[in-house]
Amino acid sequence: MQIEGTIVAPDEPKNWDPKNSRNWLDFSNLTKVLFQGGGVIDGSGGKWWAASCKKNKSNPCKGAPTALTIDSSSAISVKGLTIQNSQQMHFVISRSNSIRVFNVKVSAPEDSPNTDGIHITASTNVILQNCKIGTGDDCISIVNASSNIKMKTIYCGPGHGISIGSLGKDNSIGIVENIVLDNAFLRASTNGLRIKTWQGGSGYVRAVRYQNVMMQDVSNPIIIDQFYCDSPSACQNQTSAVAISQIMYRNISGTSRSQKAMKFACSDTVPCTHIVLNNINLQRKDGTVETYCNSAAGFGYGYVQPSAECLSSSDKDNINKPEEEEEYFIHTEL
The missing domain is CATH 2.160.20.10 (Single-stranded right-handed beta-helix, Pectin lyase-like)
Known part of the structure; x- marks a missing residue:
């Protein structure tokens, strides 16, 4: 999977499919796949952050999309990508085995709520190497x-x-x-x-x-x-x-x-x-x-x-x- 240029998410939360409100780029059930390139994944998260209950307690607390998810997969490598300004979490590795992440950059403002850089859940044998991460979580x-x-x-x-x-x-x-x-x-x-x-x-x-x-x-x-x-x-x-x-x-x-x-x-x-x-x-x-x-x-x-x-x-x-x-x-x- 070669990613070049910039992939930009829709920036208006109301245009998001309410049935799929937690995911943007979601890859599942993959084996032996390499994600590479100098590309940028941009979640355009500004309006999502403004609507967060962590920004304003009068807002309802609800989930927002994760920019990139790798789920139920094995023998995956991710190299050289930049993930930025995600609506919520930037990069989730879920229910997966043997994942290698090299030279990945994650970037979001310090005050962006719940924007974890790399989130690992229910996964084993994961290596993160040479990664630069700055976020609001x-x-x-x-x-x-x-x-x-x-x-x-x-x-x-x-x-x-x-x-x-x-x-x-x-x-x-x-x-x-x-x-x-x-x-x-x-x-x-x-x-x-x-x-x-x-x-x-x-x-x-x-x-x-x-x-x-x-x-x-x-x-x-x-x-x-x-x-x-x-x-x-x-x-x-x-x-x-x-x-x-x-x-x-x-x-x-x-x-x-x-x-x-x-x-x-x-x-x-x-x-x-x-x-x-x-x-x-x-x-x-x-x-x-x-x-x-x-x-x-x-x-x-x-x-x-x-x-x-x-x-x-x-x-x-x-x-x-x-x-x-x-x-x-x-x-x-x-």
Whole structure:
């Protein structure tokens, strides 16, 4: 599939087919297909954004089209495309296996609502490499039933960071495992490396490795939030939660906009376990930084700034045995 020039979506929402209001360019049930070219996919999203309830609370909350969707497919490569100004999400990979995305650029204004860059759901064996993403929502979002995802050489900003989740909404099951981010630069994003889950969910996030990441002026560089609540009304306290374990952060450095450069806000009944920090150096231009912990177990070794002493640890025997950590996390290498 060779894409050259610019493909432009209709810019008037009322001209959209109401029976197919969530999709624009949708490819499904493909095997061994290459999408390539220097072309641009332009969603003309301005009027959709203006009608969003996130822009104006008096507007009704409803979905808008995704610019490009690859669904129920396998052995797909996407190379060199630019996707911009999507009505809602830019590029969704859904229910697919063995997907390779290289040299893709995603671009939308910082204030465009719900415009995730690359969204991965119910997919496995996905590689994202050399991608530059700046949007009004998550640069990359990975949600339920996704595993074996490797992201390498990723530029993110503006946006809401590189996120796992949200998971567990409406008491649902969320399962994400074997995720690697290696070599990334995040600039002026509202979050850096984020895992977000709703109270009341179940399932797990495990075997995640973030390494070689530079942050510049990022509000929440490292954050696990098991109390995520993207709702106009307060979310009800619930005891069940998506379990989070085996999360490694290695060689993470840069500047934080907020005082809490690392935040591990975990469930009292389903604590986060085996969080490992190695060679962390996060600073703040005009003040000190700190780590916040609630029901989070793990430890740091090597240089860790700010200190993560607030992490409780059931793994103290391993603190001086980083080689055991290598063995423990080896299966996250893809």
